[in-house]
Amino acid sequence: MSLTSAAILLFLVMDPFGNAPTFLLLLKRVPLKKRQKVIIRELLIALAVLVFFLFSGPFVLQALHISEPSLRIAGGIILFLVALRMVFGNIEIFPGSAPDDEPYIVPLAIPLIAGPSAIAMVMLLTGQEPGRWPEWLTSLLLAWGATSAILLLSSHLDRFLGPKGMNALQHLMGLILTAIAVEMFMQGLFSAMASGLTPAMHP
Numbered sequence: 001m002s003l004t005s006a007a008i009l010l011f012l013v014m015d016p017f018g019n020a021p022t023f024l025l026l027l028k029r030v031p032l033k034k035r036q037k038v039i040i041r042e043l044l045i046a047l048a049v050l051v052f053f054l055f056s057g058p059f060v061l062q063a064l065h066i067s068e069p070s071l072r073i074a075g076g077i078i079l080f081l082v083a084l085r086m087v088f089g090n091i092e093i094f095p096g097s098a099p100d101d102e103p104y105i106v107p108l109a110i111p112l113i114a115g116p117s118a119i120a121m122v123m124l125l126t127g128q129e130p131g132r133w134p135e136w137l138t139s140l141l142l143a144w145g146a147t148s149a150i151l152l153l154s155s156h157l158d159r160f161l162g163p164k165g166m167n168a169l170q171h172l173m174g175l176i177l178t179a180i181a182v183e184m185f186m187q188g189l190f191s192a193m194a195s196g197l198t199p200a201m202h203p
Helices: 003-014 016-026 032-064 068-087 108-113 116-128 130-159 163-194
Strands: none
Touching: 003 016, 003 116, 003 130, 016 068, 016 108, 016 130, 032 108, 032 116, 032 130, 068 108, 068 116, 068 163, 116 130, 116 163
């Protein structure tokens, strides 16, 4: 795989166009002046996570006996909880959080940007050809840069949408996220079944 094809693949996996409405909805209670800073913070956290797994992910997963199907299943569960809150706004997904709390790490940085698929992809790249890590790092930075530009522009969408439009978009994105979450969960489950994966037993 070339540097360009790896960058395009990572960009598609990060799915900035699909995540842009979700970012806007999850940040709707955050003041507009602060919204950009929150997005930049979450983007940097996501980049740090992806760079970490690019270099050390295979060793960490091997040491902890965590498989890629397990990552997909966990990501699907998290996205499903987020989708429930978007569809049924009165459900408290994160106990103890105030209604005006801004998202922190979950779910913006993880799993929306640095999700199971993105993490698995960077680990796959460096695992197959570790000697080409400078190329994989460059492809990751290119994909992250393009994703960042799109998500930062998403904060201006509220200029064109009123409260009713935002509410309708919230429910629609919640339904879409529910389908994505179920698909991610089922892919992880089927992958685990196909590989005969069993939970690691520790004494």
